[in-house]
Amino acid sequence: MATRYNAREVEPKWQKAWDDAKVFEAKSPSEAGDMPKAYVLEMFPYPSGRLHMGHVRNYAMGDVVARFHKSKGYNVLHPMGWDAFGMPAENAAMEKGAQPGIWTHENIDAMKEQFAPLGLSFDWNREFATCDAEYYGHQQKIFLKFWENDLVFRKKSKVNWDPVDNTVLANEQVIDGKGWRSGAEVEQKELEQWTMKITKYADDLLSGLQNLDKWPEKVRTMQANWIGKSIGATFKWPYAGDVPAGGDENGIEVFTTRPDTLFGASFVALAPDHPITKELAKTNTKIAEFIVEAAKGGTTEEAIEKAPKLGVDLGFKVKHPFNPDWKIPVWSANFVLSTYGSGAVFGSPAGDQRDLDFARKYDLPVIPVVLPTNTDEASYSIENEAYTGNGTLINSEFLNGMDSNGAIKAAIAKLEELGLGTSSTTYRLRDWGISRQRYWGCPIPAIRCDNCGVVPVPEDQLPIELPEDPDFSEPGNPLDRHPTWKHTSCPKCGKDAVRETDTMDTFMDSSWYFARFCDTQTGEPVNKEAVGYWLPVDQYIGGVEHAILHLLYSRFFTRALHDCDLIDLPNGEPFAGLFTQGMVTHETYKSLKGQWLSPDDIDEKDGSYFEIATGEPVSVGSIEKMSKSKKNVVDPSVIIGDYGADVARWFVLSDSPPERDVEWTQSGAEGSWKFIQKLWSLAEAAPSDDDGEIKDGPAMDLLRTTHKTIDGVTRGITEFRFNTSVAQIHEFANALKKAENAKGPGIATARRFALKTLAQLISPFAPHIAEESWATLGGEGLVTLAPWPIADEKLMSSDTLTLPVQVNGKKRGEIQVDKSASKEDVEKIALADPKVSSFLADTQIKKIIVVPGRIVNIVI
RNA sequence: GCCGUCGUAGCUCAGUGGUAGAGCGCAUCCUUGGUAAGGCUGAGGUCGGGAGUUCAAUUCUCCCCGACGGCACCA
Numbered sequence: 001m002a003t004r005y006n007a008r009e010v011e012p013k014w015q016k017a018w019d020d021a022k023v024f025e026a027k028s029p030s031e032a033g034d035m036p037k038a039y040v041l042e043m044f045p046y047p048s049g050r051l052h053m054g055h056v057r058n059y060a061m062g063d064v065v066a067r068f069h070k071s072k073g074y075n076v077l078h079p080m081g082w083d084a085f086g087m088p089a090e091n092a093a094m095e096k097g098a099q100p101g102i103w104t105h106e107n108i109d110a111m112k113e114q115f116a117p118l119g120l121s122f123d124w125n126r127e128f129a130t131c132d133a134e135y136y137g138h139q140q141k142i143f144l145k146f147w148e149n150d151l152v153f154r155k156k157s158k159v160n161w162d163p164v165d166n167t168v169l170a171n172e173q174v175i176d177g178k179g180w181r182s183g184a185e186v187e188q189k190e191l192e193q194w195t196m197k198i199t200k201y202a203d204d205l206l207s208g209l210q211n212l213d214k215w216p217e218k219v220r221t222m223q224a225n226w227i228g229k230s231i232g233a234t235f236k237w238p239y240a241g242d243v244p245a246g247g248d249e250n251g252i253e254v255f256t257t258r259p260d261t262l263f264g265a266s267f268v269a270l271a272p273d274h275p276i277t278k279e280l281a282k283t284n285t286k287i288a289e290f291i292v293e294a295a296k297g298g299t300t301e302e303a304i305e306k307a308p309k310l311g312v313d314l315g316f317k318v319k320h321p322f323n324p325d326w327k328i329p330v331w332s333a334n335f336v337l338s339t340y341g342s343g344a345v346f347g348s349p350a351g352d353q354r355d356l357d358f359a360r361k362y363d364l365p366v367i368p369v370v371l372p373t374n375t376d377e378a379s380y381s382i383e384n385e386a387y388t389g390n391g392t393l394i395n396s397e398f399l400n401g402m403d404s405n406g407a408i409k410a411a412i413a414k415l416e417e418l419g420l421g422t423s424s425t426t427y428r429l430r431d432w433g434i435s436r437q438r439y440w441g442c443p444i445p446a447i448r449c450d451n452c453g454v455v456p457v458p459e460d461q462l463p464i465e466l467p468e469d470p471d472f473s474e475p476g477n478p479l480d481r482h483p484t485w486k487h488t489s490c491p492k493c494g495k496d497a498v499r500e501t502d503t504m505d506t507f508m509d510s511s512w513y514f515a516r517f518c519d520t521q522t523g524e525p526v527n528k529e530a531v532g533y534w535l536p537v538d539q540y541i542g543g544v545e546h547a548i549l550h551l552l553y554s555r556f557f558t559r560a561l562h563d564c565d566l567i568d569l570p571n572g573e574p575f576a577g578l579f580t581q582g583m584v585t586h587e588t589y590k591s592l593k594g595q596w597l598s599p600d601d602i603d604e605k606d607g608s609y610f611e612i613a614t615g616e617p618v619s620v621g622s623i624e625k626m627s628k629s630k631k632n633v634v635d636p637s638v639i640i641g642d643y644g645a646d647v648a649r650w651f652v653l654s655d656s657p658p659e660r661d662v663e664w665t666q667s668g669a670e671g672s673w674k675f676i677q678k679l680w681s682l683a684e685a686a687p688s689d690d691d692g693e694i695k696d697g698p699a700m701d702l703l704r705t706t707h708k709t710i711d712g713v714t715r716g717i718t719e720f721r722f723n724t725s726v727a728q729i730h731e732f733a734n735a736l737k738k739a740e741n742a743k744g745p746g747i748a749t750a751r752r753f754a755l756k757t758l759a760q761l762i763s764p765f766a767p768h769i770a771e772e773s774w775a776t777l778g779g780e781g782l783v784t785l786a787p788w789p790i791a792d793e794k795l796m797s798s799d800t801l802t803l804p805v806q807v808n809g810k811k812r813g814e815i816q817v818d819k820s821a822s823k824e825d826v827e828k829i830a831l832a833d834p835k836v837s838s839f840l841a842d843t844q845i846k847k848i849i850v851v852p853g854r855i856v857n858i859v860i
Numbered sequence: 861g862c863c864g865u866c867g868u869a870g871c872u873c874a875g876u877g878g879u880a881g882a883g884c885g886c887a888u889c890c891u892u893g894g895u896a897a898g899g900c901u902g903a904g905g906u907c908g909g910g911a912g913u914u915c916a917a918u919u920c921u922c923c924c925c926g927a928c929g930g931c932a933c934c935a
Contacts, residue, residue, distance in 0.1 A: 003895095004894075004895090004896095042897095052921065135932080172911075208878065217864075217865095218863095218864060218865075218929080218930075221863070221864070221930080221931095222863095222864095222930060225863080225930080225931055225932095226931085228934060230934070232935080255934095255935065256935060257934095257935065269935095274933090309933085333933095334933085335935090336935080337932040337933075337934065339934090340934045341934075341935065344935095345935045346935085347935090348935095350935070353861095353933090354933055354935080355935085357933095394913045405907050426934080426935090427934095428934055481892090512866085544929085544930090547897080547929095547930085552905075654872085654873095654883080654884095655871070655883085655884085656871070656872065657873075657874095660866090660873095661863095661928095662872085662876095663871090663872075665872090665884095667871095667873090667884070667885070668871095668872080670882070670884095670896095671883075671885090673896090674897090675883090677894090677897085679897095681894065681898085684894085685894095708893080721874090723874080724873090724874060724875095724882095726872080726883085727874065727882050727883065728874095728882090730882065730883055731882065731883090734882095734883095737899090761895085767890090801878080802878085803879070804879040806878070806879090806915090806916070807878095807913065808915075808916085809878080809914095809916040809917095811878085811879055811915090814879070846915085849878090849915060851877095851878065851915085854877095854878055855878040855879080855916090856878090857878070857915060857916060858915095859915050859916090
């Protein structure tokens with residue numbers, strides 16, 4: 001008797017079976033023996049309290065990979081935890097009076113409850129939250145190690161300062177120059193920051209990218225751009241007169257990638273906050289005014305792009321390095337960045353658009369020095385467009401006639417000979433300031449003592465725990481104004497001292513959690529042996545928005561941990577394979593009044609949408625990432641409640657390629673529901689017993705289809721194209737449906753084999769119905785633990801082929817030939833085909849092209 | 861401006877130097893004891909546009925158009 005598939009009963013049953021059998025617990029290296037290991041990790045979530053569809057997609061993908069490897073006999077580590085520090089908890093504290101710790105743990109509990117019904121193959125034994133004192137205590141130990149090894153230091157640097165909330169803001173928290181929370185105009189402020197020496201590894205982080213062949217090209221390019229290696233020369237421009245106030249004795253240092261254009265120099269420009277500029281401004285109001293003016297420009301990209309070139313003559317000159325008689329004026333210009341290179345450049349207007357714009361504005365000379373290839377020197381001139389390419393050097397004394405590359409080398413050699421400079425490499429990457437004036441983060445284990453300066457907290461005093469009674473009634477850092485927390489004694493001299501009240505950037509927390517997962521019980525920050533076994537993560541999955549920050553910081557951390565001898569990871573790479581999945585999107589809806597409406601608020605009638613509450617028409621907007629603000633969210637828990645986890649999982653894996661966005665639609669969800677039902681009806685209709693050997697006919701066809709499907713689905717998984725696996729399973733299900741009416745020797749055997757294979761193939765995607773089908777079919781044990789089927793290549797194709805026959809490149813007929821037929825035989829059969837021959841009447845055949853196994857083309 | 865990805869059926873996407881495909885949707889019909897349904901059949905495509913290479917181009921090359929993403933006063 002046929003029954004309806006009831007996900008609500010079936011899914012919890014199998015989740016319990018997996019739990020009872022402890023199938024998702026990773027084995028220790030010694031238990032694993034010869035098993036290969038697979039560390040599958042999805043970026044751990046921030047515990048916002050609600051699971052969203054993006055999570056479902058991310059974790060469903062990881063689950064496919066993890067379950068597949070499990071079936072392939074790997075020892076799989078697939079852990080889950082919580083990236084639990086950060087601003088939202090403090091915002092909740094300020095808005096609702098919730099204590100961040102309590103609020104966060106409530107959220108974790110709520111999300112864990114939502115995770116459970118999804119049936120994901122996590123090893124929950126290894127769960128932790130980064131806000132656990134145990135975890136961040138270890139992080140403090142790592143911090144001390146880094147400190148010992150000069151990988152962390154204190155540095156004054158410019159930061160975004162929100163004067164209302166009294167805190168540093170990250171760049172991404174500054175929107176149009178204003179604090180995202182307070183709306184206050186953000187100030188640039190010099191602050192002492194704890195800083196990670198990521199630039200120590202700049203070159204290694206760059207060259208390491210080349211070996212990450214299982215990373216998306218896009219991410220590698222983004223990181224390479226971010227690191228921004230430039231090869232060129234650093235050299236000095238000696239002063240033509242006295243050393244200006246604030247200046248280095250020997251001259252002004254500049255960096256350039258184009259020393260070949262040196263003879264085109266017409267000015268030297270310093271950043272508005274270069275020491276010389278700042279010093280001169282003290283006695284010169286014009287310069288002082290310029291600094292203020294230059295600082296005004298907005299921080300948005302648009303503002304930067306539109307900002308006109310501005311400058312001020314600083315009133316002194318330098319000598320050209322190659323000709324001491326040639327005096328060049330020194331300016332300060334708003335387009336020179338103090339944070340890049342030495343904060344000073346020389347302007348060679350003919351070869352740089354910015355320099356040209358500047359020169360035209362302030363009437364400085366423009367000397368063409370690079371002649372593009374195949375250009376006549378006599379008629380060559382620069383108007384308002386600089387030539388930045390390579391060419392032949394002109395107007396450049398000893399460099400004349402050389403090509404750009406040769407001239408670069410010659411110019412550097414000359415600078416070295418003169419003792420003014422040398423070839424050098426500059427990076428765009430800057431050291432990582434990690435101080436945050438926040439409560440809800442990992443306390444920095446340092447103590448400030450009037451006698452001894454800044455002193456590390458002794459390791460045996462760790463963890464420095466956060467106080468549980470922060471006061472959020474006013475802006476600023478609750479740690480700093482806490483009545484007792486910061487007061488302590490100096491570990492060195494014992495006198496009264498204060499703790500560092502800044503906490504660490506939350507990106508610190510996520511920079512090593514994957515190493516902690518390897519052994520969450522160890523009393524050390526990380527267990528070297530376990531890390532040696534599990535790392536690198538074989539497959540890491542997450543959003544592309546972390547392409548630079550999190551992934552670069554983690555690559556830095558593993559290098560630093562290795563150099564501090566905390567782990568052994570010679571090539572320093574934490575993630576061997578990376579996949580960045582697309583978002584889940586949904587249509588947006590607006591009411592007549594222009595308010596966003598949730599999909600739950602609307603109804604469809606005859607193809608148009610109406611607001612349920614008012615009956616008014618609804619305008620359908622663009623398809624966008626699901627977001628609370630636009631209300632275009634579909635709650636995974638509701639979907640799971642209505643349709644079950646397998647349907648939700650199936651949907652997010654079906655339509656789009658994993659790296660692209662997927663649009664959630666009601667009809668698509670219903671389609672997934674129907675398909676799950678179909679899978680169940682197929683299993684139920686299975687013959688109860690085999691009926692002998694599979695021979696020719698429908699049984700053999702089904703067997704071939706089965707093997708083709710095994711191959712296709714497997715490749716879809718290993719190539720991270722789950723949507724193609726899903727499509728093949730659809731086709732396979734159709735073939736099985738057809739086979740229900742088929743007759744012939746061995747058809748029951750073939751169907752039973754096909755159905756059991758189907759259960760195995762769907763198990764990484766829709767594991768619950770896979771188990772239920774498997775059990776119905778009499779499969780042994782859990783399908784989750786059954787070895788992955790292997791496609792028999794011999795059975796993937798048939799003995800005869802259908803070949804198209806073209807006449808002059810157009811298809812005119814089809815012929816059936818034996819796989820082993822010779823070219824001559826194929827020609828004969830093609831020419832004999834009545835359809836084909838009708839096109840050949842009364843003509844001369846010029847040529848017959850036979851491509852074995854593919855096609856026949858008759859040229860007339 | 862620079863870099864990258866993409867453009868195939870109404871929608872979401874496979875695919876390939878040689879027969880243009882799947883799922884969903886749509887239409888017709890069948891079933892109404894698998895019923896928040898199921899099944900049969902079908903329509904629907906100058907494979908973004910143009911040029912080139914080739915016996916043959918949706919596929920390779922070049923140019924153009926469009927969409928999306930990243931970077932961007934980085935010397």
